[in-house]
Amino acid sequence: MGSRSTPRFRFTSRERPGTSERPRARNDQLLTVGMFIIPGAIIYTLFLIIPIIQAAYYSLFDWNGLGPVSDFFALGNYQRAIEHSVFQSSVVNSLIITSLSLLIQLPLAMTLALMVGRKLPGRSIFRSIFFMPYVFSEIITAIIWTFVYNPGGGLLNTVLGTLIPGYVPQGWLANRDIALVAVFFVITWKYFGLHMILYMAGLQSINTEIEEAARIDGASELQVIRYMTLPLLAPTIRLTIYLSVLGSLNQFVLIWILTSGGPANATQVMATYMYRFGIKSFNLGFGSAVAVLIFVISLIFSVGYQRAVMRRDYAGTV
Amino acid sequence: MSASMTKPFNRRMPPLRFVIARAGQYLVLIALALIILGPIVTAVLGGLKTTGELYSEPFGLPAIPRWENYTGIIASDTFWRQLGNSLIIVFGTVTLTVSSSALLAFVFSRLVFRGRELIFNFFTLGLLFPVTIAFLPVFIQVRQFSLIDSYFGVILPLVAFGIPGSTLILRGFFRAIPSELEDAAYIDGCGTLGFFWYVLLPLARPALGAIVVLQTIVSWNEYFLPLLVLTDDSKWPLTLGIMQFQGQFGTDWGRVMAFVSLLIVPAVLFYIVTQRYIVTGLTGGELKG
Numbered sequence: 128m129g130s131r132s133t134p135r136f137r138f139t140s141r142e143r144p145g146t147s148e149r150p151r152a153r154n155d156q157l158l159t160v161g162m163f164i165i166p167g168a169i170i171y172t173l174f175l176i177i178p179i180i181q182a183a184y185y186s187l188f189d190w191n192g193l194g195p196v197s198d199f200f201a202l203g204n205y206q207r208a209i210e211h212s213v214f215q216s217s218v219v220n221s222l223i224i225t226s227l228s229l230l231i232q233l234p235l236a237m238t239l240a241l242m243v244g245r246k247l248p249g250r251s252i253f254r255s256i257f258f259m260p261y262v263f264s265e266i267i268t269a270i271i272w273t274f275v276y277n278p279g280g281g282l283l284n285t286v287l288g289t290l291i292p293g294y295v296p297q298g299w300l301a302n303r304d305i306a307l308v309a310v311f312f313v314i315t316w317k318y319f320g321l322h323m324i325l326y327m328a329g330l331q332s333i334n335t336e337i338e339e340a341a342r343i344d345g346a347s348e349l350q351v352i353r354y355m356t357l358p359l360l361a362p363t364i365r366l367t368i369y370l371s372v373l374g375s376l377n378q379f380v381l382i383w384i385l386t387s388g389g390p391a392n393a394t395q396v397m398a399t400y401m402y403r404f405g406i407k408s409f410n411l412g413f414g415s416a417v418a419v420l421i422f423v424i425s426l427i428f429s430v431g432y433q434r435a436v437m438r439r440d441y442a443g444t445v
Numbered sequence: 446m447s448a449s450m451t452k453p454f455n456r457r458m459p460p461l462r463f464v465i466a467r468a469g470q471y472l473v474l475i476a477l478a479l480i481i482l483g484p485i486v487t488a489v490l491g492g493l494k495t496t497g498e499l500y501s502e503p504f505g506l507p508a509i510p511r512w513e514n515y516t517g518i519i520a521s522d523t524f525w526r527q528l529g530n531s532l533i534i535v536f537g538t539v540t541l542t543v544s545s546s547a548l549l550a551f552v553f554s555r556l557v558f559r560g561r562e563l564i565f566n567f568f569t570l571g572l573l574f575p576v577t578i579a580f581l582p583v584f585i586q587v588r589q590f591s592l593i594d595s596y597f598g599v600i601l602p603l604v605a606f607g608i609p610g611s612t613l614i615l616r617g618f619f620r621a622i623p624s625e626l627e628d629a630a631y632i633d634g635c636g637t638l639g640f641f642w643y644v645l646l647p648l649a650r651p652a653l654g655a656i657v658v659l660q661t662i663v664s665w666n667e668y669f670l671p672l673l674v675l676t677d678d679s680k681w682p683l684t685l686g687i688m689q690f691q692g693q694f695g696t697d698w699g700r701v702m703a704f705v706s707l708l709i710v711p712a713v714l715f716y717i718v719t720q721r722y723i724v725t726g727l728t729g730g731e732l733k734g
Contacts, residue, residue, distance in 0.1 A: 156556060159637050163552045164564070167545035167608050173590075174605035175571045178582035185585065192585070239477070242470050255720060256478045259485075262716045262723070264666030266684045267708055270691055271484045274491075274698055280500025282487050316481065321727065328728035379577045380668055384688075398578055406581060406673075414581050425573050 179422065185415040192411035204416035213392050214417070217400040220307060224396065225375035227311050233367055236319045240326035241352060254327065258320035265317075269384035272313045276300050276385075300386050303393040310382055310394050317381070318374065322367045329363030330356070365436050372432075376425055397421050488709060491702030499698050514703035518690075524707075526679065527686035530596075531665060534682055537600035538664035542607040543656050547649075549608065550615035551641050555627065565616075571609035576602065576670065584673045598674040603664050611656045614726055618652035619645060655726025658719040683708060 186205070189198040208214045239257060243250045260268065275282040278298035288294045299309040338355045346354070357364070379398035382388070388395035388403055395403070398421065405414015483504075491499045493510040518524050553565045576583065583602045592598030622645060630640040646653070668684040675681055681689070687704050694700045716723075 156637055157558070160552050160556055160558050163548040167549045167568070167612070170541070170545060170601055171568065171571065171605045171608045174583060174586060174602045175574065175579070175608075178579065178586040179574060181585060182579075182582035185582075239474070242474060247470065253474050253478060255717070256481055258720075258723075259713065259716055260481060262662050262712055263709065264668070264684055264712075266666070266668050266687060267705055267712075270687065270701065270705055271488050274488070274499075274702070275484050277500075277698075282484060282503045285500065285503050286483075316484075324724055325728060328724070373573075373575075377575050377578050401578075401581065402669075411581065411585065415585075418578065418581050421578055422574060429573055 182415040182418050182422075185412050186419050188412045190412035191409045193409070196412075198412075200412065204413045205420070207413065208417055208420060211404075213395060213404075214397075214400055216392060217388075217395040217397050220394065221376055221378070221396045223307060224311055224314065224378060225372055227308075228314070228371045228375045229368060231311075232315045232319050233322055233364075233371055235315070236322035236367070237326055237364075239319075240323050240330060241356070243323075243327065244330070254324070258324055260317045261320050263317070265380035266384060268313065268317050269381050272316075273300075273385060276309060300394075301390055303390055306386060306390060306393045310385055313381060313385065314375075314378060322371065325363055325367050325370075326360065329360045333359045368436075369429075369432055372428060373425060376421070376428070397424075485709065485713075488702050489706045491699060492704075492706040494699050494702075496696065496698045499702070511699060514700050515707070517700065518704055518707060523686065524683075527681055527683045530680055531682035531684070533596055534599050534603070534667070534671070535661050535664045537596060538603040538607065539657055539660045541600065541604040542611055542660045543653060545604065546608050546611035546615055546656065547646065547653065549612045550619050551645065553612065554616045554619035555640075555645070556637070568612055569609050571606060572613070574606070576606040576667070579606070580669045580673060583670065587674055592674070594675055594677045594680060596680065599667070599671050600664075602670060603660075603667060607660050607663065611660065615649065615652055615656060618649050622648055651722065651725050654719075654722040658722040659726050661715075662723075 185196065187200060187202070188196050189200040189203065190196050239253075243253050243257075247253075276299035277284070278296060278301060281296075281299075283299065284294075284296040288296065297305070300306050333356065337359070338351050341351050341355050342348075377398060378396055379402070382394055382396055383399050383402060386394040388399040397417070401414050401417040401421065405411060405417055487499075487503045490504070490506065492514055493512070494502075494507040495511060498505075498507050549568060553561060553568075580602075587593065587598040587602065590598075592601070626644055626648075627640055630644050635643065665682075666684065667682075668688070671682055671685055675685070678685075678689070687708065690704050691701050
């Protein structure tokens with residue numbers, strides 16, 4: 128490596144006679160690589176990579192974000208977070224949201240993708256409706272659902288009051304026992320369409336003749352789905368599990384606007400905890416430590432999952 | 446009906462089990478569609494109602510439409526200024542993300558050089574850090590660059606966090622373009638730059654469209670980054686504006702819903718027009734799996 132500190136092209140036309148038809152100007156290309164990478168690299172490094180590294184550095188200090196960064200605190204911030212019962216329950220809540228997403232949101236998306244299927248009349252209308260909330264901002268979504276869950280005359284209470292005689296209006300987001308589920312429902316409302324779209328795309332790439340052959344051999348529709356369709360969709364399923372876990376661990380804006388982590392921390396997740404105890408209470412050193420903890424959890428999951436599960440999907444592509 | 450008439454008719458009819466299954470399918474789909482649309486329709490109709498009407502008759506049309514809910518917002522300079530601010534942030538973010546990612550994707554898909562995969566992996570690292578989580582470290586950096594109260598303090602981080610995903614998607618599309626075209630372009634005397642500009646970019650238009658649309662959605666919807674970076678409220682985008690408005694008129698749901706509708710109706714129209722690109726971007730290229 129030492130003698131090749133400047134990047135060089137691996138195959139020049141002279142080394143590889145097979146590629147010599149391409150009359151490329153090699154020195155030009157080296158320049159092109161540099162010129163093309165630099166604009167993106169500068170912005171990406173300055174505003175993504177360096178901030179993340181800095182977060183790891185600041186997390187070692189007791190720093191309010193205004194004065195000098197001087198009170199070295201070693202791993203004190205990490206210890207404080209890990210020992211804080213609210214942080215512990217926020218990790219649990221994040222894991223609950225993740226599990227609910229995997230157990231409810233993904234199967235729901237899959238069921239709908241199979242139902243809307245490849246040939247149901249009106250499929251594009253249903254697809255458009257189910258996917259629509261994906262484009263709304265979290266802010267708009269949260270405001271609308273604040274009204275839906277309104278304890279007085281909110282939409283949900285009005286609808287349930289009409290359907291169920293003797294119904295007592297609920298404060299959906301004010302009740303410790305149901306607030307997290309109510310929040311999860313909004314997350315599902317907004318995001319299940321994304322997974323449905325991914326499944327539909329996967330379904331379209333499946334060769335229908337294989338399933339047809341199974342049907343002719345006498346397989347029932349459920350058997351076809353269980354033994355043919357789902358295994359063929361496995362790469363898409365693995366991808367959606369990955370996106371769903373990372374998305375759930377990183378839930379923030381919706382929950383913060385809906386409940387700010389309340390009532391009594393019942394909907395506190397890792398990111399809302401970071402905002403509440405890091406930024407709002409002017410403790411950027413501590414907030415950085417929490418941010419690093421969230422990154423590390425995401426990173427461990429991501430690397431482990433890709434190693435264990437997704438490697439074969441990319442085997443041919445890289 | 447006589448037997449001779451029902452028989453041929455029956456043969457073309459699907460079996461009863463199939464009809465029931467189909468009806469069940471539609472029932473479930475329609476029920477779910479109502480759950481999705483209910484809150485949206487309520488919000489849009491609610492913009493014309495009083496809070497009392499919204500509570501008692503969420504789905505009905507108002508007896509007297511309260512247009513003043515809307516005119517109150519549209520008549521204010523604040524709304525239009527915030528719309529302008531949102532558009533500045535969207536335009537800056539989209540232009541810079543698309544141009545820098547297209548250049549990167551080209552290098553990582555069509556040029557061969559030492560360390561290419563390593564550098565590419567460096568750029569995909571960012572996928573693990575969504576801006577919704579990383580805004581605290583980003584805010585500290587923006588402050589160090591004295592970009593507080595500058596649009597660039599919002600735009601540049603959004604670009605940085607948009608680059609990994611956009612580059613990944615574009616690279617997938619660029620790679621799918623057959624190398625015969627590249628050879629033909631070189632034989633016709635095109636250089637690397639010429640091939641990129643005259644052949645690759647025009648062919649990858651659907652993918653570029655997808656990136657434009659996805660980045661528009663992300664930057665239009667961003668809330669916490671501008672909240673931290675823009676302390677001067679004359680620079681606030683609409684996401685901050687609506688939260689401020691809700692803070693002021695929180696109990697007057699009619700007015701709040703009018704503001705929500707002013708944002709949601711264009712969003713739905715934008716969605717209908719660009720849906721094809723969104724789906725291409727999310728399911729095509731590398732993500733196909």
